Amino acid sequence: SQQARGAGTGNSLDGRTYDYVIVGGGTSGLVVANRLTEDRRTTVLVIERGYFDNKPEAIVPWYGNLLDVGVIDFVPSAPNPKLGNAVSSVAVASVVGGGTVVNGMGYIRGSKADYDSWEELGNPGWGWRGLYPYFRKGTTFDPPTPAAVSQWNITWLPEAFGRGPLHLKIPSFQYPDIATFWRALRNQPGVAVPRGANVGNGPGAYWTPSTIDGRTETRATARSAYYDPVYAQRPNLHLVTGQTATEILFRPTSQGDLTAKGIRIVSRADNQTRNVYAKKEVILAAGSVMTPHLLQVSGIGPASVLGAANITVKKDLAGVGANYQDHATTMTRYSLSNQSFPNPDTIFLNATYNATVWAEYLSNKTGPIAGASATTLLLLSLPHLLNNSFSTAASLSSRLLAQPASQYLPEIYSSKPSLLAGFKAQRAILARNFKTNDLSLVAHALLGNGFFPGPLLKPLSRGTLYLNPSDPHSPPIIQFNTLMNPIDGENIASMVRHGRRFFASPEFAPLGEITELVPGSQYQTDKEILDVLTGNADYLWPSLAHPSGTCAMMPLRLGGVVGPDLRVHGVKRLSVVDASVIPLIPGGALQATVYAVAEKAADLIRARG
Numbered sequence: 333s334q335q336a337r338g339a340g341t342g343n344s345l346d347g348r349t350y351d352y353v354i355v356g357g358g359t360s361g362l363v364v365a366n367r368l369t370e371d372r373r374t375t376v377l378v379i380e381r382g383y384f385d386n387k388p389e390a391i392v393p394w395y396g397n398l399l400d401v402g403v404i405d406f407v408p409s410a411p412n413p414k415l416g417n418a419v420s421s422v423a424v425a426s427v428v429g430g431g432t433v434v435n436g437m438g439y440i441r442g443s444k445a446d447y448d449s450w451e452e453l454g455n456p457g458w459g460w461r462g463l464y465p466y467f468r469k470g471t472t473f474d475p476p477t478p479a480a481v482s483q484w485n486i487t488w489l490p491e492a493f494g495r496g497p498l499h500l501k502i503p504s505f506q507y508p509d510i511a512t513f514w515r516a517l518r519n520q521p522g523v524a525v526p527r528g529a530n531v532g533n534g535p536g537a538y539w540t541p542s543t544i545d546g547r548t549e550t551r552a553t554a555r556s557a558y559y560d561p562v563y564a565q566r567p568n569l570h571l572v573t574g575q576t577a578t579e580i581l582f583r584p585t586s587q588g589d590l591t592a593k594g595i596r597i598v599s600r601a602d603n604q605t606r607n608v609y610a611k612k613e614v615i616l617a618a619g620s621v622m623t624p625h626l627l628q629v630s631g632i633g634p635a636s637v638l639g640a641a642n643i644t645v646k647k648d649l650a651g652v653g654a655n656y657q658d659h660a661t662t663m664t665r666y667s668l669s670n671q672s673f674p675n676p677d678t679i680f681l682n683a684t685y686n687a688t689v690w691a692e693y694l695s696n697k698t699g700p701i702a703g704a705s706a707t708t709l710l711l712l713s714l715p716h717l718l719n720n721s722f723s724t725a726a727s728l729s730s731r732l733l734a735q736p737a738s739q740y741l742p743e744i745y746s747s748k749p750s751l752l753a754g755f756k757a758q759r760a761i762l763a764r765n766f767k768t769n770d771l772s773l774v775a776h777a778l779l780g781n782g783f784f785p786g787p788l789l790k791p792l793s794r795g796t797l798y799l800n801p802s803d804p805h806s807p808p809i810i811q812f813n814t815l816m817n818p819i820d821g822e823n824i825a826s827m828v829r830h831g832r833r834f835f836a837s838p839e840f841a842p843l844g845e846i847t848e849l850v851p852g853s854q855y856q857t858d859k860e861i862l863d864v865l866t867g868n869a870d871y872l873w874p875s876l877a878h879p880s881g882t883c884a885m886m887p888l889r890l891g892g893v894v895g896p897d898l899r900v901h902g903v904k905r906l907s908v909v910d911a912s913v914i915p916l917i918p919g920g921a922l923q924a925t926v927y928a929v930a931e932k933a934a935d936l937i938r939a940r941g
């Protein structure tokens with residue numbers, strides 16, 4: 333069995349020492365574990381609270397359409413003031429392989445401007461030039477069939493990928509109406525249609541791959557790419573499942589400095605507490621929700637937050653749990669009166685078709701079950717949203733810079749000058765990029781039907797993620813603060829208007845009468861549009877399961893938590909490698925970025941030995 337390979341469980345684990353202990357066997361954790369154990373002398377223990385999942389849901393690509401609730405925790409949010417005080421949640425994976433086992437499989441890297449902004453925020457080596465080699469190192473592209481390439485005119489750039497463990501594919505099966513969408517995409521004023529994505533190019537219309545392994549036509553995950561192929565040959569790589577890390581252990585020192593020495597874990601099977609130790613480093617890879625929570629319960633975080641929860645402060649670090657960013661998404665939807673057969677809805681509505689395509693997948697590994705996420709992507713800049721008006725974008729940018737920043741930020745930003753300085757540094761970069769076609773503000777993933785969700789890729793609002801003062805060991809309290817900054821609302825309204833112009837394109841004539849269902853074409857002003865979207869929890873989601881930024885890689889003076897070496901400021905032998913280090917959320921879904929960050933993290937950690 334792969335369960336608890338090598339490490340044993342229970343008492344056999346207690347008191348053991350490894351070179352590195354990694355908390356979280358998810359996306360980033362398994363990448364780092366794989367790379368560090370390439371050197372057979374290096375011992376690594378991965379602690380994972382979830383288990384191995386071998387169900388079809390974790391393997392068959394089509395299930396990327398559904399949420400596998402058995403291996404997802406929904407961490408509830410606090411009431412969201414601008415969304416009628418609605419309470420929602422963020423989905424976090426609890427399974428070996430983490431988010432990549434349950435996600436929608438869309439693979440898209442951000443633009444050069446996205447990562448160059450990380451470098452500008454005080455992180456040498458983390459710009460596009462520093463990260464691109466790691467994007468390539470981790471991936472291999474499996475092309476669609478030649479017949480599909482010519483039928484759909486699918487294009488890509490082979491140089492964007494390398495010969496890495498994670499296989500990516502643009503599925504050969506496409507719904508016929510996607511051809512109509514491509515005709516409309518090619519004729520959009522001002523929007524580029526390059527041959528391929530993922531080379532740092534930002535806004536445009538692209539074919540983009542999914543995390544599907546073309547050799548097996550199954551979902552490609554951090555587990556299938558970075559763990560399954562190596563664990564049997566690496567006695568130096570141990571992974572335990574069903575073990576929750578509850579506290580970081582520190583070495584007592586007389587000088588008052590803080591050095592991590594291990595992790596306290598609780599077994600889900602017998603509820604027993606055990607300690608494991610790291611000679612070189614403790615590496616946090618528990619994701620953007622649980623990593624800051626673990627730091628806070630261990631005494632690292634804002635003193636006021638820890639104090640309120642009766643946690644002894646070991647290191648007062650303002651940034652832990654601040655800077656929360658996600659991709660709030662409008663569930664914009666149109667009805668098309670003359671869709672072709674089959675279309676993305678057919679599989680749900682037509683039992684005969686459903687049975688036929690499942691049989692096709694089971695016998696040939698082809699057809700719609702061999703894919704899920706849309707591979708036609710429309711990325712739009714702010715000028716695109718504003719009908720290609722660079723001057724309107726420039727005036728929005730000036731208004732953004734003139735805002736009294738703290739007015740639209742969580743309260744804690746007013747009492748922590750470093751957090752405010754960090755936001756202002758981010759805002760300056762965003763305001764500059766908003767005026768250009770270099771930064772993607774929205775990503776429409778198109779399957780060839782009227783479902784037109786619009787994630788706001790570059791939010792200005794910032795959330796927080798803090799301990800529950802009455803029960804610090806329970807899940808943290810997330811305050812999304814969606815639309816706290818009114819410019820986020822303006823941008824969402826502009827997104828809706830852009831959708832109206834897009835669906836009014838003459839190329840859509842073959843699809844019949846087009847009716848806007850959400851929000852509804854009768855709503856015209858920003859206020860009318862936003863009232864509808866914010867008044868219905870199904871229309872505007874505060875999270876697209878892309879939590880990030882809660883242990884941001886930025887200098888201390890900007891409210892950062894880790895430096896460019898990914899070590900926690902002011903703490904020895906403790907680093908963070910997951911999505912929480914992202915200082916500014918990229919203009920695309922997160923997994924491509926997380927994989928690359930983890931590949932680079934492994935090199936940094938290995939180099940310091």
Ligand SMILES: Cc1cc2nc3c(=O)[nH]c(=O)nc-3n(C[C@H](O)[C@H](O)[C@H](O)COP(=O)(O)OP(=O)(O)OC[C@H]3O[C@@H](n4cnc5c(N)ncnc54)[C@H](O)[C@@H]3O)c2cc1C
Nearest residue numbers: 356358359360381430431435436437438577911921922923
């Ligand atoms: C439902 C869903 C859909 C998504 N869709 C897409 C998509 O289509 N495209 C895309 O690019 N991105 C998508 N994402 C986002 C992407 O998958 C994540 O950003 C990425 O996987 C995060 O990687 P991570 O290493 O930061 O955390 P994770 O991969 O979440 O890994 C964290 C791991 O730590 C474990 N853990 C947490 N706390 C503890 C603890 N205390 N002790 C032990 N173990 C712990 C968890 O069980 C988990 O396995 C989606 C995410 C979700 C949840």
